[in-house]
Amino acid sequence: MIEARFKVDYPGFGLDVDLRLPEKGVTALFGPSGSGKTTVLRCVAGLSRAPEGRLVVGGQVWQDSLAGVFLPVHRRPLGLVFQEASLFAHLSVRGNLQYGMKRAGNRAGEGFQSIVDLLGIAALLDRMPGGLSGGERQRVAIARALLTRPRLLLMDEPLAALDLKRKLEILPYLERLHDELDIPVLYVSHAPDEVARLADHLVLLDAGKVAASGDLRSTLARTDLPQIFLDDAGVVLETAVAGHEDDGLTRLGFAGGHLYVSQRPEAVGHRLRCRIHARDVSIALKANSDSSILNVLPATVAAITSTDTPGHVLLRLELQGGDALLARITVRSRRTLGIETGMAVMAQVKSVALLG
Numbered sequence: 001m002i003e004a005r006f007k008v009d010y011p012g013f014g015l016d017v018d019l020r021l022p023e024k025g026v027t028a029l030f031g032p033s034g035s036g037k038t039t040v041l042r043c044v045a046g047l048s049r050a051p052e053g054r055l056v057v058g059g060q061v062w063q064d065s066l067a068g069v070f071l072p073v074h075r076r077p078l079g080l081v082f083q084e085a086s087l088f089a090h091l092s093v094r095g096n097l098q099y100g101m102k103r104a105g106n107r108a109g110e111g112f113q114s115i116v117d118l119l120g121i122a123a124l125l126d127r128m129p130g131g132l133s134g135g136e137r138q139r140v141a142i143a144r145a146l147l148t149r150p151r152l153l154l155m156d157e158p159l160a161a162l163d164l165k166r167k168l169e170i171l172p173y174l175e176r177l178h179d180e181l182d183i184p185v186l187y188v189s190h191a192p193d194e195v196a197r198l199a200d201h202l203v204l205l206d207a208g209k210v211a212a213s214g215d216l217r218s219t220l221a222r223t224d225l226p227q228i229f230l231d232d233a234g235v236v237l238e239t240a241v242a243g244h245e246d247d248g249l250t251r252l253g254f255a256g257g258h259l260y261v262s263q264r265p266e267a268v269g270h271r272l273r274c275r276i277h278a279r280d281v282s283i284a285l286k287a288n289s290d291s292s293i294l295n296v297l298p299a300t301v302a303a304i305t306s307t308d309t310p311g312h313v314l315l316r317l318e319l320q321g322g323d324a325l326l327a328r329i330t331v332r333s334r335r336t337l338g339i340e341t342g343m344a345v346m347a348q349v350k351s352v353a354l355l356g
């Protein structure tokens with residue numbers, strides 16, 4: 001468990017957070033511009049010194065303002081990856097990686113091959129940074145950070161400077177981080193799709209305060225969050241390919257039932273994350289045989305929340321097996337159908353976005 005408590009006062013902005021984060025997996029720090037994501041990351045890195053703060057990583061105290069403890073950034077075993085990869089232009093990719101290793105006392109190059117493979121950069125080792133694409137540079141920067149054998153990897157909007165094509169190229173490598181790294185990753189982003197795809201744990205920041213912190217799927221399914229997080233609300237489901245149908249559809253299975261999507265190349269059993277937006281879910285009182293909507297799941301209305309969207313409410317629908325969906329429907333439809341909490345309904349899913 002990482003314990004991170006920081007209080008910072010800047011003119012016009014105050015940060016006051018108290019977090020308990022898992023020691024494994026990717027934690028996304030998500031929130032609107034100016035909510036304090038980078039400030040938290042800088043306090044964790046030791047790049048900023050919170051006047052009041054306590055930070056414990058892997059049982060080691062990195063900061064304890066009451067006891068006067070503050071490890072400077074160079075004494076913290078962490079890897080840092082920023083928006084722009086700052087590689088040494090006069091060193092090859094291999095030279096850049098070796099520099100990182102030496103600085104961290106990793107002279108034997110422990111883990112070199114597995115990290116080079118993890119980031120897919122074996123073919124780039126003898127190239128100079130000047131000739132690399134933005135996505136390749138970021139992969140090298142991540143490898144260099146990992147080769148310092150950090151206890152924690154910090155990433156601040158690592159994809160923000162890349163165009164869509166480069167983002168898509170690097171995402172699969174980042175995705176592997178949560179499966180293959182046994183250190184925690186703290187990932188700052190304001191891109192909902194990136195967070196939905198990469199994170200295991202989610203911290204929502206709003207005006208310097210923690211609006212929510214928890215497992216990604218259950219946090220995204222909450223309807224009791226500040227409005228800013230409900231505008232583009234949607235859940236993430238962890239599914240597996242259950243079969244390929246002969247009419248060009250792939251069937252995905254999860255505890256709540258099945259979802260049909262356009263044919264996928266992945267084999268049966270392959271895990272796929274999906275995002276389902278609240279705006280893409282509608283409600284029927286019973287299974288409809290005269291509808292073109294294929295994906296219909298039995299659900300129970302667990303919560304009804306009003307939102308900033310005039311004339312609409314947000315429903316939280318519990319599915320079999322513990323997952324949930326959100327649905328944005330009109331107040332009029334709610335009235336016409338007589339929807340109340342506790343009712344059994346059919347959730348009609350108009351669109352499923354596959355992540356990855």
Ligand SMILES: Nc1ncnc2c1ncn2[C@@H]1O[C@H](COP(=O)(O)OP(=O)(O)OP(=O)(O)O)[C@@H](O)[C@H]1O
Pocket residue numbers: 010011012013031032033034035036037038039040190
């Ligand atoms: N050194 C500083 N001195 C004064 N104010 C600061 C300092 N650093 C950050 N701030 C202010 O703190 C607030 C939070 O900034 P921060 O960069 O943490 O937000 P963010 O959520 O990362 O935003 P973005 O998504 O735009 O990067 C902002 O209002 C910013 O102007």
